[in-house]
Amino acid sequence: xxxxxxxxxxxxxxxxxxxxxxxxxxxxxxxxxxxxxxxxxxxxxxxxxxxxxxxxxxxxxxxxxxxxxxxxxxxxxxxxxxxxxxxxxxxxxxxxxxxxxxxxxxxxxxxxxxxxxxxxxxxxxxxxxxxxxxxxxxxxxxxxxxxxxxxxxxxxxxxxxxxxxxxxxxxxxxxxxxxxxxxxxxxxxxxxxxxxxxx
Amino acid sequence: xxxxxxxxxxxxxxxxxxxxxxxxxxxxxxxxxxxxxxxxxxxxxxxxxxxxxxxxxxxxxxxxxxxxxxxxxxxxxxxxxxxxxxxxxxxxxxxxxxxxxxxxxxxxxxxxxxxxxxxxxxxxxxxxxxxxxxxxxxxxxxxxxxxxxxxxxxxxxxxxxxxxx
Numbered sequence: 242x243x244x245x246x247x248x249x250x251x252x253x254x255x256x257x258x259x260x261x262x263x264x265x266x267x268x269x270x271x272x273x274x275x276x277x278x279x280x281x282x283x284x285x286x287x288x289x290x291x292x293x294x295x296x297x298x299x300x301x302x303x304x305x306x307x308x309x310x311x312x313x314x315x316x317x318x319x320x321x322x323x324x325x326x327x328x329x330x331x332x333x334x335x336x337x338x339x340x341x342x343x344x345x346x347x348x349x350x351x352x353x354x355x356x357x358x359x360x361x362x363x364x365x366x367x368x369x370x371x372x373x374x375x376x377x378x379x380x381x382x383x384x385x386x387x388x389x390x391x392x393x394x395x396x397x398x399x400x401x402x403x404x405x406x407x408x409x410x411x412x413x414x415x416x417x418x419x420x421x422x423x424x425x426x427x428x429x430x431x432x433x434x435x436x437x438x439x440x
Numbered sequence: 441x442x443x444x445x446x447x448x449x450x451x452x453x454x455x456x457x458x459x460x461x462x463x464x465x466x467x468x469x470x471x472x473x474x475x476x477x478x479x480x481x482x483x484x485x486x487x488x489x490x491x492x493x494x495x496x497x498x499x500x501x502x503x504x505x506x507x508x509x510x511x512x513x514x515x516x517x518x519x520x521x522x523x524x525x526x527x528x529x530x531x532x533x534x535x536x537x538x539x540x541x542x543x544x545x546x547x548x549x550x551x552x553x554x555x556x557x558x559x560x561x562x563x564x565x566x567x568x569x570x571x572x573x574x575x576x577x578x579x580x581x582x583x584x585x586x587x588x589x590x591x592x593x594x595x596x597x598x599x600x601x602x603x604x605x
Contacts, residue, residue: 243600245592248546252565255461255543262452265481272482339483339504342578343556346507432510435556436577 280327287323291316304385311378318371325364344436351429358422362415369406376402448485455498456481458566459505465562466509468551476512480505495575502568502576506559549598557591564588 298312338349376399383395442450459480464473483504491500550558556577563573570588574581 243596243603245596248596248599249565251539251542251546252461254539262449262456265452265478265485268478269482269485339487339507340500341507342503343506343510343559344578346510350511432555435554 283326284323287319291319294319303382305382307378308382311375314371314375314378318368344433347429347433347436351426351433354422354425354429358418361418365411365414369403369411372406373399373403444488448481448488451484451497451501452481455501458498458563458568459501461566462502462505462559462562463509464547465550465558466555467512468547472512476508477505479512480508483508496572498568499572499575502563502572506576509559510555545602546599549595549602552598553591553594557587557594560584560588561591561595564592 294312294316298309298316303309338346341349380392380396380399383392387395456477460473460477463476463480464470467473467476480501484501487504491497550561553561560573560577563576568576570581570584574584577584579587
């Protein structure tokens, strides 16, 4: 039978200095570079997409103002997405919440997760609405330039796409997100109970 | 006047061992512990300028360490606690000597405790003063003493049970 003092003695003899400080500096650099690279990649991708859409907008001859509006909506939503990403990256590393007491930190994680869930599902909903709206606006242009049967195909495909987004993709996405959130919140609640009840 | 790098190196030398033990006790495997320890010190480096000297710098670092561990389990703990404990036990380092074996066994026993208990006991074993542990965990010293008494008994019981196997 061992008592706690023997456990303490055993603890003292374990080997120390498991990692070199240079490894930490190396990781700091790597993390900084990966952060910059990811941000750069996202900006370039969105930039190319924007350039492409802008070129189409300038070169194509649209006959109705609704097509121009559709273009503005798409470009606006892409710029908005890029802004959200940049702000998110900026916020990732600098935070004072890390210095809070464990129970306060857990409470923060719970509220952060819930707000991210709300934002993600809301953003997806907005995305579906914007795409649908743009397709509807383009349909007006199509009405003037396409033969009836082609217009019909365009409308059927557009409506089909909207229905798939609304009732298949969005439902799947929301269900998956909700499940993930539930798992995380359960784990955090368990931790929270330990820190608020037993401590 | 010390440069940021000099101060960081000094903090690393003084606290890395305790943070490593804390992370090892919390996760139950040395690779994750190394990873979390490095993650903790990356956060220390990134936020060193915002340290306001309202508490001891070690308290501040331990809190970052604990919160880093809590974030880690937020991702890793998608299963029930028992399943996780099995995972932790399976992934504990292969011992190379008797002492290593005993230490590995001790970490297995710590893995049987609740997360908050793991944090407290590793700090106790590293001889962090009680008032500092109370400040780190955000509880009263009286409450902490009761808790430590209970955890010591629990850990000793688990350890002795393992030894009999």
